Amino acid sequence: MTKKREYKDDYPNKTLYLPGPTEVREDVIEAMAEPMFGHRMDRMTDLYTTIVEDTKEFLGTDDDVIILTASGTEFWEATTLNLVDENMLVATSGAFSERQANVADRLGKTVDRIEYEWGTAVKPEDIRDALENGDRDYDAVGVVMNETSTGVRNPVEEIGDLMGDYPDTYFVVDAISCLGGDYVDVEEHNIDCIFTSTQKAFAMPPGLAVCTVSDAAYERELDKDSASWYGGFQRCLDYYDRKGQTHSTPAIPIMLAYRKQMKHMLEEGHEARDQRHREMAEYARDWAREHFGLFAEEGYESQTVTCVENTQGIDVAATVEEVSEEYDMVFSSGYGDLSEESFRIGHMGEHTVESVKELTDAIEDVAGL
Template sequence: MDKREYTDDYPDKTLYLPGPTEVREDVIDAMAQPMFGHRMDRMTDLYTTIVEDTKEFLGTDNDVIILSASGTEFWEATTLNLVDDSMLCLTCGSFSERQANVAERLGKDVDRIAYDWGQAVDPDDVREALETNDYDVVGTVMNETSTGVRNPIEAIGDIVADYPDTYFVVDAISCLGGDFIDIEKHNIDAIFTSTQKAFAMPPGLAVCVVSDAAYERELENDSASWYGGFQRCLDYYDRKGQTHSTPAIPLMLAYRKQMKYMLEEGHDARDRRHREMAEYTREWARNHFDVFPEETAASQTVTCVENTRGIDVAATIEAVSEEYDMVFSNGYGSQLGEKTFRIGHMGEHTLESIRALTDALEAVADL
């Protein structure tokens, strides 16, 4: 690839992607502060604030790790920290399949319960698998970004709770903060996200909530992750109130600002706002196209629209971008491509802003 010089004169676009999403202007401004050392008291004040505010927002007493990384880091870290030998992966799209692939690349013995894209995990299948096999971990995604499927994490976690030697790991990258989940009630040992999704922060930080049982389990594991190790991260926090390695300080300043907004809104209200946006978007999709996932399993943060009209998705995305300065997403992967397109309704979006996009789509596609 030849160099393409960054010119800094690009038009601003409103993002309706499955992430990154829109970020408040004052949250972006919060990053532009004089630099300070990551071992100074100021860093302790900053990091303890964002960790404890996150616990308060999510309503959890479990430990929270915030690392400078994408959410992908915790695919690797949770696998290394908790899986000795075997993992059961529940796959229903590109990202849940990638979680299984990561575990295999790390040398773990992976069994899959695979579903057609657009279908959600059936908890009864999980119980049947656990009755006949021993697994260190059951892993899946809460929100399959590629297909717009929201899996029944609550029911799956309740089943895994009946098998105390098996741990439950949830990728909630594209929904945590926009779709309520009671972490402790449903036996989730590790659940993680990225800040550029429903948290509505700049990309570059990964967040993982870790149960006491998962922490204790990692202590027994010789192959635990170095960078994302539960013990390494949490023990350093307990001693110093900081991260064990140099963090992206400006991003954490943005995190602090945005998390205050999230606390002000509250988890329940934020969940309700996302649900209203999702219901509107699905109704719009059914009126003009169709919704790709099965009706009872539709995401609260990403709607995957089935292109029943056969519109040129790439051309429509380009036209909406050029004429309205709004950006949404095409279908993900070779399986979906032009067969679907995706609208992210997460973070700080509202019904009004989502209607602005659907109005633009109707005008451009002559719906």
């Protein structure tokens, strides 16, 4: 039985290099301290319409955008309930893609998996083969764009391009650990829904989930007998069209933070933000190759999370702890069974090559590299 551990006021501040949450600007944190107001006031309409329309501008899409008080997990459930009658195809190559498939299983859908060894990327030709030669007609295909557990970046653009040949099958992309730090043209590549969480590459506090919805996906839900109540496309988007607000009480302080950070993101620009993340990823990969190895398949490495293969056999848990204690920097051990076989560096949000180098210097010192 877990016992209460009293929250204190004297914790040291740690710089976060996790696969999320990540560092948040001070003015974004301060934005949460505005006086409270009602979620049915005009002020809320001003706030919510601002963050929705700014998000569409940043992503460069005319698709609808839903921002809900939730983690990105909400849209695993919502997209499945809204788009899938019976059959779903999910490519699994790590912990989070497997979890996406498990959610659909628990919702009573028939889920076929294309299974890959962890560290291996999804191959578009395998998706096409399953759609062409499988025993079922699929309502939707689910793919994780950035597999947080392995540092693999899957080729969702190529998969989306082939999905144009299957207009009755909807394409759902989990981009939780990369959207905002890894550019993707949503409409160009036939993505019906792509979703994320604010605490990752958006560099905002945790607590909000963001999802784009194509016209076809919206119409698909209208034809279904059942859909998600909380994350239903019609429920969310029709309420937005009528009121410019959310249908249920939102986390207003986090939306205030969202408003502030999205202005910063628009000022930087999506392509420039993508380039900065690309430079951080290249530095992290070069460092990993020099001292260790890379867990991800060559050519499919993540732009926001580098999973370093522990070829030197260092004590990963002890290194993570010592770097935290000595340098007040926090990175992550490997995920699950990979906890000692690898470790992960999150280079997302507001980090730069210079700040990532501070972490790798600390790891070198502690590990005696």
